[in-house]
Structure formats: C-alpha cells, structure tokens
Amino acid sequence: MTSDTALDGLFGDPSIIKQSGEYVMYYGAIKGDFSDPDTVRIFRATSPDGVVWTRNSVPVLTPGEAGRWDAVKVEVPDVLELPSGEYLMYYAGNDDTTEVGWQIGLATSADGVHWTKHPANPVLAPGHSGAFDELSALEPTVVYDSDQEKYYMWYTGITAHLQAEIGMAESQNGVVWKKLGRVLRLDIERLNPGDRGITEPDAVRHHGRFELFYATILPEGVGGAIWHAVSEDGRNWQKDIDPVLERGDSASWTGQGISAPSVLVDGGRYRMWYTGTHTDFATFFETGVGLAETSLTTQVAATHPDNPLAFELLPNYPNPFNPETTIRYQLPEAGRVTLTIYNLLGQKVRTLVNQNRSSGSYTVVWDGRNDAGKELSSGVYLYKLKVGKAFVATRKMLYLK
Known part of the structure; x- marks a missing residue:
C-alpha cells in the first residue's frame, strides 16, 4: 500500500x-x-x-x-x-x-x-x-x-x-x-x-x-x-x-x-x-x-531473564499432545541454536529455530506440521537441540490425532 x-x-x-x-x-x-x-x-x-x-x-x-x-x-x-x-x-x-x-x-x-x-x-x-x-x-x-x-x-x-x-x-x-x-x-x-x-x-x-x-x-x-x-x-x-x-x-x-x-x-x-x-x-x-x-511455531522467545547454569533440553508438555506442544530449552551462554523435529526414520520434518540466541530460557510451540505447513500423521517424533559445537541433545514426543 x-x-x-x-x-x-x-x-x-x-x-x-x-x-x-x-x-x-x-x-x-x-x-x-x-x-x-x-x-x-x-x-x-x-x-x-x-x-x-x-x-x-x-x-x-x-x-x-x-x-x-x-x-x-x-x-x-x-x-x-x-x-x-x-x-x-x-x-x-x-x-x-x-x-x-x-x-x-x-x-x-x-x-x-x-x-x-x-x-x-x-x-x-x-x-x-x-x-x-x-x-x-x-x-x-x-x-x-x-x-x-x-x-x-x-x-x-x-x-x-x-x-x-x-x-x-x-x-x-x-x-x-x-x-x-x-x-x-x-x-x-x-x-x-x-x-x-x-x-x-x-x-x-x-x-x-x-x-x-x-x-x-x-x-x-x-x-x-x-x-x-x-x-x-x-x-x-x-x-x-x-x-x-x-x-x-x-x-x-x-x-x-x-x-x-x-x-x-x-x-x-x-x-x-x-x-x-x-x-x-x-x-x-x-x-x-x-x-x-x-x-x-517459529516465534521463539525467552520466558525470563535469568541466566541458566547449564545447557538443557527439557521435556515437552503436554506429552502425548494434540494439537500442539511446548518445547523448552536453556542456554547459559549465547550461541547458534538449531531446534529440529525428525520422524523415526531420521527424516527432518520441521526446523523450529535456526538463529543466534542470547543466554536465557526459551520456549517454542510446535503445532504438528512440517515445514510446508502440512499436518503430520500420529506417531513418535524426535526433537533435537544443537548449540554450535557446545551442546547436542535429543528427546522423544508422541503426537496423537
């Protein structure tokens, strides 16, 4: 306009x-x-x-x-x-x-x-x-x-x-x-x-x-x-x-x-x-x-200003979930963060975060859709957090439709 x-x-x-x-x-x-x-x-x-x-x-x-x-x-x-x-x-x-x-x-x-x-x-x-x-x-x-x-x-x-x-x-x-x-x-x-x-x-x-x-x-x-x-x-x-x-x-x-x-x-x-x-x-x-x-689901934000003492990928909630779940993670220092969803075949279905983040505690909501916006089928999915070369962790979650 x-x-x-x-x-x-x-x-x-x-x-x-x-x-x-x-x-x-x-x-x-x-x-x-x-x-x-x-x-x-x-x-x-x-x-x-x-x-x-x-x-x-x-x-x-x-x-x-x-x-x-x-x-x-x-x-x-x-x-x-x-x-x-x-x-x-x-x-x-x-x-x-x-x-x-x-x-x-x-x-x-x-x-x-x-x-x-x-x-x-x-x-x-x-x-x-x-x-x-x-x-x-x-x-x-x-x-x-x-x-x-x-x-x-x-x-x-x-x-x-x-x-x-x-x-x-x-x-x-x-x-x-x-x-x-x-x-x-x-x-x-x-x-x-x-x-x-x-x-x-x-x-x-x-x-x-x-x-x-x-x-x-x-x-x-x-x-x-x-x-x-x-x-x-x-x-x-x-x-x-x-x-x-x-x-x-x-x-x-x-x-x-x-x-x-x-x-x-x-x-x-x-x-x-x-x-x-x-x-x-x-x-x-x-x-x-x-x-x-x-x-x-890609809008990520820190939930409070306190600096965590260690890297941590926390359990998602709710789990099992439908239609969405919240994933939490903590960074004691700034770094390049990727948070990715995979199916059990190891195929990447969604990238939730891929950017530099400052230290803090963060949350991101996933709605059960892939990068193209298509709703995925029920089943077990993996979510993986990687912070540069400093930290890698993976957890499981269950999506029920």
Missing part, C-alpha cells in the same frame, strides 16, 4: 485490527496535494485479506483547534476493541511543527468509524526534568487484560539528549495512567554509533506473556530494523539477539528505512504491517505500508 495523492500524501504508522472478519487499518497522513505538509491527520482503510486495501478519503481524527495540545498533528494511532464492543484509539498529538512536546491522547468510538476525543486529554504527558520522557511521550501501544481488568501501555519517550527509549504505564480505566518508568533502551540493537534509540513499540499478549515489536532509529531519523522482545510482566524484557525484519536493498521501497510495526496473531501466524521509507534525503521522500508473516 503506497501513497495516493488523491487521498493522502506521505503516510505510515499503521494500526491494524480485525472487525467482523475484515481488516481495518488506521494510519497517519498529510494532505494528498502536499499543500499543508505540517498537518497530520488519521485515516481509515479496509481490506478483506490484509493485502488489498480500500481507503476512505475522510479522516477519522483531525488536529484540534488552535491553542489545543494537538492543534497541528494527530498520528501514530493504536486501536483496540474492548470486550464490551467499544473501540479505543490512543494517539500522539502535537501543537507545534517541531519534534518535541508530543503528548498522548484518547478517542472513543462505538463503531470504529466515528470517533470522539476524550475530554480528559491528553491522558499522558511528558515527564519531569531528567526523566527518560522529558521532551515527549508518543507512539503508544495498549493492551487490555480482561482477567485483571487493567490497561497496560508502552510508549516512546524522548530524553533531553534526543534519544528515544520505551516506557510503560498502567491504568484501571484507560484514562488515568500511572507511569512505571523506562523498560527498554538501545543496547544490542545498535548498528551505528549515531543511532538515536528504539521507538514505535507494538505489543501483543499471547500464550500468557507480552511480546513487543519495535524499531531502531538510524542517525538520519528513519527506522533501521524491527526487533522483538518478550516479558512475563511487561516490565522485564528479554530481547532477541537479531532483528526480525530488516530494510531492503537501497533501490527498494524500504531501502532507507523500516519502522512502525503493527502485529496481529491471526489464524495460526503472526502478521506484521510496517512502514517503509524510500528517499535520498534531499529531492524526494516516499513512504508505504508493507506486510510480513511468520508461523506462530
């Missing part, structure tokens, strides 16, 4: 939900004729498959009146549907054309089309002097935990040194928020000395844990790569050692930047929509939204 000057100009930062079986995208864009490049509004598009989209030319959220906190820009929406059927949109607003002073607002809707800004806006403001979000609080992502009846927000904070870091807040009603401080900052993701931090978090809750997808910021101000981390409590995170999605070559539409992930757990897979940037930083600047997918 690329810019259409009949409807919108530069655009991106998608937020995707499913509504009555249809995919709905909310995104920020400037006017299509580029007559007002500083004013950003939020639009809505729909799709039957998440690939082919139909835009609506009427914005669903516009900047406030002159003098309001969001008088110039409303963008980076994050939309969720509550169990009650009400829709909430958290968004970033600014009353200036500079890149500081961002605050987070809330709008509500009964149908996902017609939105009303909350009278308590902004619901989250920049922090005090010296805080990680001293200059701005923006790019919110919110998860509602129906069991705890609590809202959790992760957002980008801008420090006094213009570094981007990710913080967390919680709320009982989605309006009044308590900040919990910074939870993630740039470290293993640094690819260039001048990288400006991590930004644009998108959170999902799956299998009882939080997963966060986020982007790095290159020195030029565009996204460098998309990364992934997991957490049991939303505050203590275990990062993947490698990015999950990187830029294309210099001639591609993501050649200069990739950022703003929006992820759905959808039909046995993760689907990620993201913003791509193609520019020479002087004469042209183009953006678009792309889609990437991966099987749920």
Whole structure:
C-alpha cells in the first residue's frame, strides 16, 4: 500500500485490527496535494485479506483547534476493541511543527468509524526534568487484560539528549495512567554509533506473556530494523539477539528505512504491517505500508531473564499432545541454536529455530506440521537441540490425532 495523492500524501504508522472478519487499518497522513505538509491527520482503510486495501478519503481524527495540545498533528494511532464492543484509539498529538512536546491522547468510538476525543486529554504527558520522557511521550501501544481488568501501555519517550527509549504505564480505566518508568533502551540493537534509540513499540499478549515489536532509529531519523522482545510482566524484557525484519536493498521501497510495526496473531501466524521509507534525503521522500508473516511455531522467545547454569533440553508438555506442544530449552551462554523435529526414520520434518540466541530460557510451540505447513500423521517424533559445537541433545514426543 503506497501513497495516493488523491487521498493522502506521505503516510505510515499503521494500526491494524480485525472487525467482523475484515481488516481495518488506521494510519497517519498529510494532505494528498502536499499543500499543508505540517498537518497530520488519521485515516481509515479496509481490506478483506490484509493485502488489498480500500481507503476512505475522510479522516477519522483531525488536529484540534488552535491553542489545543494537538492543534497541528494527530498520528501514530493504536486501536483496540474492548470486550464490551467499544473501540479505543490512543494517539500522539502535537501543537507545534517541531519534534518535541508530543503528548498522548484518547478517542472513543462505538463503531470504529466515528470517533470522539476524550475530554480528559491528553491522558499522558511528558515527564519531569531528567526523566527518560522529558521532551515527549508518543507512539503508544495498549493492551487490555480482561482477567485483571487493567490497561497496560508502552510508549516512546524522548530524553533531553534526543534519544528515544520505551516506557510503560498502567491504568484501571484507560484514562488515568500511572507511569512505571523506562523498560527498554538501545543496547544490542545498535548498528551505528549515531543511532538515536528504539521507538514505535507494538505489543501483543499471547500464550500468557507480552511480546513487543519495535524499531531502531538510524542517525538520519528513519527506522533501521524491527526487533522483538518478550516479558512475563511487561516490565522485564528479554530481547532477541537479531532483528526480525530488516530494510531492503537501497533501490527498494524500504531501502532507507523500516519502522512502525503493527502485529496481529491471526489464524495460526503472526502478521506484521510496517512502514517503509524510500528517499535520498534531499529531492524526494516516499513512504508505504508493507506486510510480513511468520508461523506462530517459529516465534521463539525467552520466558525470563535469568541466566541458566547449564545447557538443557527439557521435556515437552503436554506429552502425548494434540494439537500442539511446548518445547523448552536453556542456554547459559549465547550461541547458534538449531531446534529440529525428525520422524523415526531420521527424516527432518520441521526446523523450529535456526538463529543466534542470547543466554536465557526459551520456549517454542510446535503445532504438528512440517515445514510446508502440512499436518503430520500420529506417531513418535524426535526433537533435537544443537548449540554450535557446545551442546547436542535429543528427546522423544508422541503426537496423537
């Protein structure tokens, strides 16, 4: 999905939900004729498959009146549907054309089309002097935990040194928020000395844990790569050692930047929509939204940050299993990890992991399918863990259909 000057100009930062079986995208864009490049509004598009989209030319959220906190820009929406059927949109607003002073607002809707800004806006403001979000609080992502009846927000904070870091807040009603401080900052993701931090978090809750997808910021101000981390409590995170999605070559539409992930757990897979940037930083600047997918069974994550004392491949559970089972392993040090499924003839049927991993305790879910996505027959299967030249172990499991 690329810019259409009949409807919108530069655009991106998608937020995707499913509504009555249809995919709905909310995104920020400037006017299509580029007559007002500083004013950003939020639009809505729909799709039957998440690939082919139909835009609506009427914005669903516009900047406030002159003098309001969001008088110039409303963008980076994050939309969720509550169990009650009400829709909430958290968004970033600014009353200036500079890149500081961002605050987070809330709008509500009964149908996902017609939105009303909350009278308590902004619901989250920049922090005090010296805080990680001293200059701005923006790019919110919110998860509602129906069991705890609590809202959790992760957002980008801008420090006094213009570094981007990710913080967390919680709320009982989605309006009044308590900040919990910074939870993630740039470290293993640094690819260039001048990288400006991590930004644009998108959170999902799956299998009882939080997963966060986020982007790095290159020195030029565009996204460098998309990364992934997991957490049991939303505050203590275990990062993947490698990015999950990187830029294309210099001639591609993501050649200069990739950022703003929006992820759905959808039909046995993760689907990620993201913003791509193609520019020479002087004469042209183009953006678009792309889609990437991966099987749920290949999404591997550390379950807690403690460092194990030894390599270990643990028993899968449940065993016997149908339709899926969880495999756990522990790494006392970083290494190249392969986790592979074999049948009793010694034939490889599925590769679950094949990448560098940092030390930690990991889990991966296998759904009884091979690498082609075909469901396998009942029987005994072997799962083998290999960590470089340091460790090899194999265990048995029984798949019953």
